[in-house]
Amino acid sequence: METFGFLIHPMDIDDVARKYRIAKKINPKVVASIVKRRRPLVWSEITGIKSITGKEAVGWFIAVPFLPHQFFDLEEEYVIEKIVKACEIGRKEGARIIGLGAFTAIPGGGGRMVSELSSVPITTGNTYTVVTAIEGTIEAASRMQINLATSTLAIVGATGSIGSACAHSLADKVGEIILIGRDEDRLTKLSNSISTKNKQVTVSTSVASVRAADIIITVTGAADSVIEPTDIKSGAVVCDVARPRDVSEQVAKRRNDVLVIDGGIVKIPGNVRCDRDYGLPRGLALGCMAETMMLALEGRYENYTIGKDISLEKVDEMKHLADKHGFKLAGLRSFEKKLSDEHIAAILRNAKTKPSAMANS
Template structure:
């Protein structure tokens, strides 16, 4: 029996632009006003959109009134606001709640909510890892020059999604060698020692280490770890699965030889949001959202992905997606900053690997 779900979101870098998704006149207010208001006022979470899949209403998008930088710089207050959003989800009658973007980060991937018995919690990272892995393999097949000997760099490798994606790539030897980038060395060295038994692996704490990678997978939650044009090899491919993004459209303007693909986007053709949107067109969702929908539509009860997902959980989401394949739940066709891209194998190391629809 299916159940209903909620998915938590928050304003990202451009506060007015994101709040206008709730109510368009909100886009007229300057960002500094929002910055002060969101930081100082005890604003309550709100249901900003209804979720419909297959013509049925299946849940709610719940807005946490706290911006991305607020969540990163004041995680204690941010965590409290996320907890209140989960209360809101339960009050709406939801059986499971998914933690979107930085609402997962400030709750340690949902660990701070583990004690809840009235509602199931998932951080969405198991299916996100599955989708990013699927996207990476497609890019290695269709867009990377050195497809038979690819060097893959994972930025944010010790994070909840990053560790799972790294283990997936190593398990099936999808990469010839791996470079793992993270800020701290303890977990990074342990992860490298583990996957290094399957694939040659190096580690680094600086973005500079991706400079000769064929494919760079961005999975860091840090708003300060921005990938710049100086970091990339000629003809590199970037899979950016971060929210807020760690790339900008100016990157491809300055480096037209580079392909940047939007990561973690899932095709659910019948998906419709009413009353607001999360920055994607109808029929598409982020993978963390899709995981929550999978759980609800499959009748799952209780918590699912908390903290770092195991590969068993990743494989479970793939089985659930296969069971609901009539509704979609597969990696969306590739886009770059929302615009369709058409992949083809690059001919030379310095030639672009894409065509972008205008």
């Protein structure tokens, strides 16, 4: 039996309240200050993962008690120390590789410091996340009848680990690219590396620039949403890879003419069981969880995706491992719900009948 661990953390106070109900009744600042002092703990076991090759794996979700903003607001040393402790807890349970989920993958140079301090190998899972984000985006664009080759793609969080790999991978497939981030120098550097592919590439430090895009991949490390209902062109596709999500819940309520998909949701092979809620329906995983599972199934107990640069060779390797073990995209999902064909057809109709209007606003 192969083994792995995967680090998770609460996305908001509601997540904390699922374990400690009282959290809903007290001041959020008090909750945050209690959360940050808690020790990491084993959240649940996940069993029944069975590759189509016949190999099996078991894993443990380890909770790292920090709310999203605390990963940036607290001293880096304190944050890294708790992440490393969580890895150690995973190792003691039996994990031979640990995936760093959500914001646990961001501090200390994208897992680099954690990998240096941890006694068990680490992966951020970002490589397979890139694969699934791209596959989902291409499928969603096709369902919305967007011609990829002439489309304008915006990437929000373009200078990040996942964002820059998506930009490089999709540069040859789209008409124009808008790279959006916070640091103009880093955006320009990224743009120069993509412009050599003879593409029209523009950079922007304003998220509002997504209004020009037919397709948006959003993957920032922001603790709160960054894309609001008025930001999206009618008929556009938005792939929200970020956790916590980048697209405001208001978009789901007020825009029936845009297709927002959850990026990186994968069907795990086997008959998966988990006794606690890890934020997804049974049998589904985020791309980063799936990468950790695949490395375990391969017996590849080594540091894998570490640091901010994702190699395109590893992207190809992950595609190959997903095929080999039977991991695939779990259809299109939006705000945690499965999208039916009828729902997508209705979005397309709404976009065609109200091409420039903002539906329901």
